[in-house]
Structure formats: C-alpha cells, structure tokens
Amino acid sequence: MYFGSIGQYAAISQSASVTYENQDNYQKQxxxxxxxxxxxxxxxxxxxxxxxxxxxxxxxxxxxRIENDFEWQTLHWRSxxxxxxxxxxxxYYEDELIHLFETKKEFLLDFNYECTEVIKDCLQLDLSFxxxxxxQIKPEGVTDFRDFVNAKKEKxxxxxxxxxxxxxxxDFIPDLCILDLLFNEGTNALTxxxxxxxxx
Numbered sequence: 001m002y003f004g005s006i007g008q009y010a011a012i013s014q015s016a017s018v019t020y021e022n023q024d025n026y027q028k029q030x031x032x033x034x035x036x037x038x039x040x041x042x043x044x045x046x047x048x049x050x051x052x053x054x055x056x057x058x059x060x061x062x063x064x065r066i067e068n069d070f071e072w073q074t075l076h077w078r079s080x081x082x083x084x085x086x087x088x089x090x091x092y093y094e095d096e097l098i099h100l101f102e103t104k105k106e107f108l109l110d111f112n113y114e115c116t117e118v119i120k121d122c123l124q125l126d127l128s129f130x131x132x133x134x135x136q137i138k139p140e141g142v143t144d145f146r147d148f149v150n151a152k153k154e155k156x157x158x159x160x161x162x163x164x165x166x167x168x169x170x171d172f173i174p175d176l177c178i179l180d181l182l183f184n185e186g187t188n189a190l191t192x193x194x195x196x197x198x199x200x
Contacts, residue, residue: 001032002033002035002115003179004031004178007157007175009119009123010194013194020132025061026059032064037176038164038166040082042170044083046075047072049066061108062109065108066108087184089182089184093183123190123193124190163184
C-alpha cells in the first residue's frame with residue numbers, strides 16, 4: 001500500500017515474517033495508490049494518479065505505471081508538510097521521507113516498496129520480508145491480510161488513541177496512514193503498534 005495504514009503496520013510488527021502479494025491483478029479503489037492523513041479540515045485523501053489501460057482491461061499490480069503528467073508528488077508532500085509540520089516528530093523524520101517525493105517514479109509497486117523500506121527503517125522494524133512468486137487464492141499456512149488493501153473490505157480495528165495534531169478540533173481519527181503515527185508518536189510508534197489487538 002501507499003505507506004500503509006496503522007492497522008497494517010500493527011499486523012506487520014506483530015509477525016515473525018511478512019510476505020507481500022506481488023502477483024495479483026490491480027484493482028481500483030484500494031490503498032495501493034491512496035492514503036489518508038489528518039489535515040486541518042479532518043481526514044484527507046491523497047491519491048497517486050495511475051495510467052489506465054482502458055475499460056475492462058486488466059493488468060498486474062506490478063505493471064501499473066504512475067501518471068507523472070500531474071505534479072502529484074509536490075502536492076502530496078505539501079499536504080503532508082502542512083498537516084504535520086507542527087507535530088512532535090515531523091522534523092525528526094522529514095529527511096528520511098522527502099526524497100520519495102523529489103524523483104519521478106515509473107511503477108506504482110516499486111514506489112510502494114520504497115515507501116515500505118523507509119517506514120521499516122524509521123520504525124527500526126527488524127523482521128524478514130518476502131514477495132510471492134505466484135498468485136494463490138487461498139494461501140496455506142499463513143494469516144491472509146490481503147484485504148487490508150481493499151478500501152471496501154477493510155475491517156474496523158479498535159486502535160488505542162494517541163494525541164494527533166488536530167485532535168483538539170476533530171477528535172481522534174483512527175487507522176490513518178502510518179505517517180500519522182510516526183509524526184505524532186516518533187520513537188514510541190513501534191511500541192504502540194506491538195500493543196494493538198489485531199490478531200483477535
């Protein structure tokens with residue numbers, strides 16, 4: 001996913017290893033190219049524009065190209081900066097993240113893996129990551145969290161609240177993208193993730 005939700009990273013942080021789906025078809029209305037942050041007016045959706053093949057044509061997620069005719073990276077970084085500049089840990093992580101928005105990317109999957117690597121480093125998350133080599137409808141011997149990516153099928157998790165930049169204005173908004181937790185909780189973010197009840 002594009003940075004991924006707090007629920008997703010809670011599941012990741014509580015796992016011995018993680019296998020990412022690398023062989024499925026791209027579907028619209030998923031978190032592969034979108035994320036939610038906490039803006040000055042509440043929940044704000046940021047979407048990466050992609051190149052569509054045309055109506056009814058399917059393509060593998062790994063083949064999806066980003067539409068770079070739009071200045072989406074500048075827009076997204078400005079939105080993130082505006083939302084979190086006053087958060088306790090924005091400046092602490094700013095240099096780790098800004099480069100993701102300064103160079104044009106061709107493939108969505110590759111960009112999302114770059115985002116994942118940066119977040120893994122920021123969280124100091126030490127676990128093994130794997131990628132699938134073939135698609136399985138019902139993989140055996142693993143907990144299948146692929147629905148995390150589907151906006152229509154996502155499950156509501158009761159995540160503990162923490163102080164957010166605009167929570168005095170709109171109250172706590174749960175399960176935003178991982179950046180919200182990182183900028184507000186900083187070095188305590190991994191401890192928070194490990195304490196959430198995801199596998200119940």
